[in-house]
Amino acid sequence: MSSTEDSAEATAKAAKSSFVASQFLPASERTTALGAIGREIATRKYEILFANTEDLKVNRFSMLVCY
Numbered sequence: 001m002s003s004t005e006d007s008a009e010a011t012a013k014a015a016k017s018s019f020v021a022s023q024f025l026p027a028s029e030r031t032t033a034l035g036a037i038g039r040e041i042a043t044r045k046y047e048i049l050f051a052n053t054e055d056l057k058v059n060r061f062s063m064l065v066c067y
Contacts, residue, residue: 022030
C-alpha cells in the first residue's frame with residue numbers, strides 16, 4: 001500500500017470514528033458542526049477544486065504509465 005493509500009485509509013477511519021462519536025451529540029450540536037464544516041468547505045472551494053484537479057492529472061498520468 002502506498003503512503004497516499006495509507007493516508008486516505010487513515011482519513012477514512014478518522015471520519016468514521018468522528019461520525020460515530022457525533023451520534024451521541026444533541027441534534028443542535030450536530031447541526032452547528034455541520035454548518036461550520038459547510039462554511040469551511042465553501043471558504044476553501046477553489047483550493048479544494050485545485051487539489052482535485054491535480055489529483056486527476058496525477059491519476060491520468062499514472063494510468064498511462066501502467067498501460
